[in-house]
Amino acid sequence: MSTAVWFILIGALLVTMGLRTSILQRLNLTPSLVYLAIGLTLGPSIIGVFHFNPLKQAHLLEILAELAVLLSLFIAGMKMPIPFQWREWRATVRLAFISMTLSVALTAAFGYYVLSLPWGAAILLGAILAPTDPVLATDVQVRHMGDTDPLRFTLTSEAGMNDGSAFPFVMLGLAMLGAPADVEMIGGWILKDVLWSTASALAVGLAMGRLLAEVIQKQHLHNAENRLLDDFLGLGLIGLVYGACLLIDAWGFLGVFVAAISLRQSELKLARPNASIISPRIITTVPADAENHNPVPSQVSEGSLLFKEPLERLSELVLVLLLGGMLFLDSWSFRAVGLALFLFIVVRPVSVFLGLLGSGTPFRLQMLVGWFGVRGIGSLYYLMFAVAFGLPEGLALEFIHITLVVVVLSIIIHGLTVKPMMSKWW
Template identity: 75%
Template sequence: MTTAAWFVLIGILLITMGLRSAFLQRMRLTPSIVYLAIGVTLGPSLLGAFHFNPLKQAHLLEVLAEIAVLVSLFIAGMKMPLPFRWREWRVPVRLAFVSMSISVALTAAFGYYILALPLGAAVVLGAILAPTDPVLATDVQVRHMGDKDPLRFTLTSEAGMNDGSAFPFVMLGLAMLSAPLSLDMLQGWLLKEILWSTLMALVVGVVMGRLLAQLVWKQRFMISEGPLLDDFLGLGLIGVVYGVCLLLDAWGFLAVFAAAIALRQSERKLANTHAPASDVPPVPDTSILDEEATPQHGTQVAEGSLVFKESLERLSELVLVMLLGGMLFIDSWSMRAVGLALFLFVIVRPVSVFIGLLGSGTPMRLRMLVGWFGVRGIGSIYYLMFAIVFGLPEALAVEFIHITLVVIVLSIIIHGLTVKPMMSKWWP
């Protein structure tokens, strides 16, 4: 396709999605399904108008997926309606760490015993496919800053955390590919990849988010030298937090999510407890705002930058899902890939959720819906590209590309087509 044709195609697609076509609404098609259909049609599976080679373009795709996940995690964190308190967060924390670990183990067992993969490779594959996705799961995400719906809160906060909690298992699997698993390796992994990287990510995220909230508050309401660029402040926080975590070998995804929560909750606390009543009105209880409510633009960084970042997230979704269609070949659809995808959706996700939430007191209906809506997407693409760039053997890389693409495509289709009917029938 020529450059002009791409401009026309993308322009028409953006206008169509922007107008919220009545046809798409009646068909209950998610944006990801539309983008995927166009990508597959133009890609090597049908017309062959373009082909994106993920093996040769692994660095580029890693960066694109990395940016998309970071922006989505920051948006998810800013929308969290509650500060971190164990009573409200115990369910998503269990899902993000306990259930995710069980998911890695079950998927790795399938890869080792059924697909006959080396144990290290099976662990890497399990870690790639375990995280739920904050980018593509838009229909089951928290919709706005005051949305306290238990299902959407649980799924959004789980996705925000498990994109970081899966990283240790990626590193463990890659280490096992180069050396046999030993007690020393396991101890080093627990100390560095679990304790150090996780704790430092949380510390960096929380501290940076609170510091920015304090700095902006003083600049905006104490010094008052002029309006601030909320978009730049939000993007800058993402960059600083993620960069510091890379320097410290901490999990940047988890840190960015924590920073967004800390920024949002710190701004709310400052606005409600320290602002002079005559100068700055208290921040309203956003739990009573509906989805179309207009935020107090300029009052808080979290609210002021949300619109721009949501647009950036949607654009990232469009680009990456269309590229996904351009990576997919007909021969990617093997029984190994489809079988693993169905095993992941029907067995791994429900079982891991059920075990992870044992004794939590979670209502059965919530468990069932959470156990079904384990959307896989851009996070899995990032981990796959990370493993390839890290040095995953080419033969394994090619097979993992086919498997991961099939899993994501089936997740987009199956979860995308079932989300609205199931939410309307089973969830108030």
């Protein structure tokens, strides 16, 4: 298609979604479903007017997905209603580490025993498909700052953390493709990719978020009339944290998510040090006028959201359209569809149930969390990271087909069930 037609198409799509037409609301269609339908129609599966080659454009797609995930993680972190407290975050930590590990293990077992992949490739595939998505799961995310709904909090905080906790398994799979696993390799992997990279990411995120909040407060104290550029401050924090994490081999996704929480909670603490914290395990809704009862000065994190949320939605539109442009009819194999169904029906519920065993999490919450394990842009990023890292071409092509089918089915299945299940069971 010509450039003019693309401008018209994207413009019409943005206007349609911006108006939230009644037909879309009646059909309970999520934005991702609409974008996917258009992408599949225009892509090689149906009309074939455009085709995006992920193998040749792996680096570009990796960067686009990386930026989308970073924005989404930062937004999710700023919306977190509470700081890090074990009582409130224990379910999230269990999901992000125990359930993540189980998910990788179960998917890797399927890859090894059913798909006949070598163990290194099977672990890598499990790591690519294991993390839940902070970009496409907007209908089950925390909606705004102060949203204390337990289901939304659990799913959003899990997606924020497991994009970082999946990275060690990506590196383990890539390492095992190059050499057989031994005690020395596993020991080095645990020390560097698990312990160091995770702990240092947490430390960098906490410290930089807190530091920026203190700098902002001092700026306000010295010149209260000076208007800060909230958008630049938020984007600058993302860049600083992610860059610092890359320099010291820490997991940047985890660092950015933690930095956003640290910034938001530090701002609240500095502005209202004696305020009480609302627990998402106790309160499920916040009154519309809650902020009027306990006013807080305007925060940089609040102003930054006004700019970043539209960017997140725009990145979702672009990447899902490209997703439709990457999928061919022959991508739909029994191997890919079988793995997707195994992932949704077996791996996700079992890993969630075992990960939350003994945590005291209500069964209904476990059931819904076990279903809404949306796969999306995070999996595309890990896939492109592995391809750009040097994944053999034959394996790369198979992983591309499998991952695209899993993400597309996740958008369709979870997108069609989210509103009915949320209204009936929650």
